[in-house]
Amino acid sequence: MFKQLGLIGCGLIGGSFALALKQAGWVARVCGYSATKATMNLAKEMGVIDEICLDAPSAVRGSDLVLIAIPVQAIEDCLREIAPHIDTDCLVMDVGSTKANIADAAKAFLGDKLSQFVPAHPIAGKELAGVSEASPTLFKDRPLILTPSEITNLDFIERANKVWTQLGSKVHKMSPTEHDAAFAAVSHLPHLIAFAYMNGLIKQRDHDQFLSVAGPGFRDFSRIAGSDPKVWRDIFLANRKNLKEQITHFKNELQAIEHFIDNEDSASIVECIKASQVARNEWIINQ
């Protein structure tokens, strides 16, 4: 049970976290800061936050739990800004989608508060973002990755584990490096592909006619093509080394299938699709 959550970023993820903690009776009061006034007003109207703060340090002061839920690139500045205001018993977490860059920033800026910082990454999303989409069940049955450093205090790691478990998340632990390699593969590359695909489509003269007959396959495949530009710019730049490696794996396979089609190599095409089918079906069964 926490007496005060300082919420920095009152969007879909931050808002859902606050709602879920409140619903569980795990927090008495939420002080929220967001870059835009409209978001904070809406968050307050919705009961996501109890008090509007004028800057990030104001949300941190007096809090025993802080969640930083803003785009990846902004987290670095935020850590620098709030460091002097973190109470000695306050658990600080971010929810950024890349972790090595945040680990570096934390080391650079948090000083003796570094041991209280437990980076987290909840694997939860929705077609639409924003606090209006916030839901207390967003994290239920979803993976949640913690990437503590070697000097993170074990007691704080355990508190973080308990909070997310309480919200229904399945908690994994990884190093920041392992995390970024894994997410380049299963999240960042799919987003990059979806954006490239959609741009390739809409630049064609007949794209309206094409889109008029698109069906459920297109709908699901392209869902992530509707993701937020600044969030994903930050992720691509922060994790570009791993992302480049994943693009190479993908392009090699794309070239292989193209080659099979050019040569009407029916057996190799079937083999390739079969491998994909088996892997996808195994994955979905394990969910």
Place this chain on the structure above:
Amino acid sequence: MFKQLGLIGCGLIGGSFALALKQAGWVARVCGYSATKATMNLAKEMGVIDEICLDAPSAVRGSDLVLIAIPVQAIEDCLREIAPHIDTDCLVMDVGSTKANIADAAKAFLGDKLSQFVPAHPIAGKELAGVSEASPTLFKDRPLILTPSEITNLDFIERANKVWTQLGSKVHKMSPTEHDAAFAAVSHLPHLIAFAYMNGLIKQRDHDQFLSVAGPGFRDFSRIAGSDPKVWRDIFLANRKNLKEQITHFKNELQAIEHFIDNEDSASIVECIKASQVARNEWIINQ
């Protein structure tokens, strides 16, 4: 109202068509043929078909409606085989995902029955295939493309239109050429990308760890990676000219984004994602 549906291929699409027609009271009796005995037995147990036929011509004889719902490459042979057995008042439709090759086969094999053939393509799919997944509501609110030729009898086109409209489909008309160009863009390329992506992923040593943290974005993006190998081999080969063109559009955009990332060109990355986001959001609003 039809007296007998001859169903060639009793899978997800064919089975759903038969169930929907029966539920609407539009067909008195369904005679079905499928390549495997187990499928036909299950289809009969489920009430999808009333009579098991030993070959395609047996399903066609005496029918006033025939639906060919088998993989694209097999449709050509099927048309040749059934042509002599089609009654003069029988409406014949296929549900293949490519249309130019089927138009060619129909011209070559159907003779004076060509005017009764109305190629159709229902844009409906499911995570899993097979007659066990058949549902009478599969076509409801889904696009359905008819690609009649210049010599198709208008009365038969109108009958086809009425049948699919009755099942809840939104009927479009296109030429086979327009159809194949559109579906290369909004369906065939996404499938090819999904297969390539999944192969690129599972060939990596750490793919189990990667997959263990995959979330809802991965789930939706990769759904079509679980599609049927033979169905998609046939589609890729039948529509390879259009598909190659779409691959080129996609690769150009992929290269552009890679270039922006290499150069840390933040503004161009945002612009590219923004274009994708706007297009995807416009599309989903129109659904």
